[in-house]
Amino acid sequence: MTEKTVLVTGARGFFGGYVVEHYLAAGWRVVGLGHGSPGSACAGRVVWHQAPVSLERLERLEIEPDLLVHCAGGGSVSASLRDPFGDHARTVDTTAAVLEYIRRHCPRTPVVYPSSAAVYGNAAHLPASEGSTAPLRPASPYGMHKLMAEQLCASYGAHFGVSVAVVRFFSLFGEGQRKQLLWDACRKIGQRDDLYCGTGEESRDWLHAEDAARLVAAVAAQASPACPIYNGASGTTTTVRQVLTLLYRDLAPSRHPRFSLAVRHGDPCDQCADIGHTLSTGWAPQIRLETGVRRYAQWFEAVCDD
16 A cells, blocks of 8 residues: 655644644654754654745645645734734745645645634634634634635635635644643642633633544545535533643642633633534544643643653
C-alpha cells in the first residue's frame, strides 16, 4: 500500500501538534510547515519546513499531498484585540494562500480547516447549530477573521471545486497548551491567586485536543466543494466555575476559585454546541472532561518540576 502524505500547516502549534501525532500514529507521512522547530519528539518522523505559510513557500514544497490540514492562524481573542492587522494576516491571508495553492497545483487534495466557535459570538440561539439561519455575530477580530477564512473556503469550493471541510472548534484543551483558561489558572494557583474574571457561571463546551484531532480525520472524508461545516465540541456545557473546581481538586484541594464579576472584552457569555451533524460522521468524543483536566494538571506539574 502506498504511504499517504498529509501536509499540516502550523504543525508546531498546540493543536497542529495533536494533528501531527494522530496522523503519525495512523501511519501517514507527515509534512509540516510553519514557525518554530520540529522538536525532539518529531525528529526523524516529520518532514519539517520552518517558514511562514505563504503561496510562495507552499509552491516550493513541490508536493501533492493526499490531505492538507490548515492549522496555522491566529490563536486567541486577546491577541487579535492587541494586533488585529497581524491576526488578519495569520488567519485570512494564510488561508487564501493554502486555497490558491490547492487550486493551482493539487486540485484533488481535500482541505480541512479548523475554525472556531468564535464565529457564533454571543449566539442568540443555543445550542449553536451549523445549519441555523441565525446570523453569525463574532464578538472579536479573532472570530471575524475565522469567519472570513470560512467564507474563503466556501468561495473556493463554489467557484473552483476545491474540496473543504470546516470544523468550528469550541473550547479545546489538552496537555501542551500554554494559554487560555487552564494554563492561566494553573499559574495563578501556583502564585496563590484565586481571583478570576467574570462570574464563574459563563458556560463553555470543552473538547480534548486528542478527540479534536480524531474529528479532523473523520471530517476529512466528508470534504467537498459544498464545504460542509461541523461543530467540534462534546455537546455538554460546563461552567467556568465547574472546570476550575475540577482543576483545584487536583492542584489546590483546600482552596476555591473566586470571581471578580468583571467581564473580559470579546469573550462570549455562553457557548453550547449542537453536535448532531458531527456525530453523523461516526465520530464521538472519548475523553471525559474530568479525565482531561486531571491529565492537564499532571502535565503542568511535570513541566513546573523540570
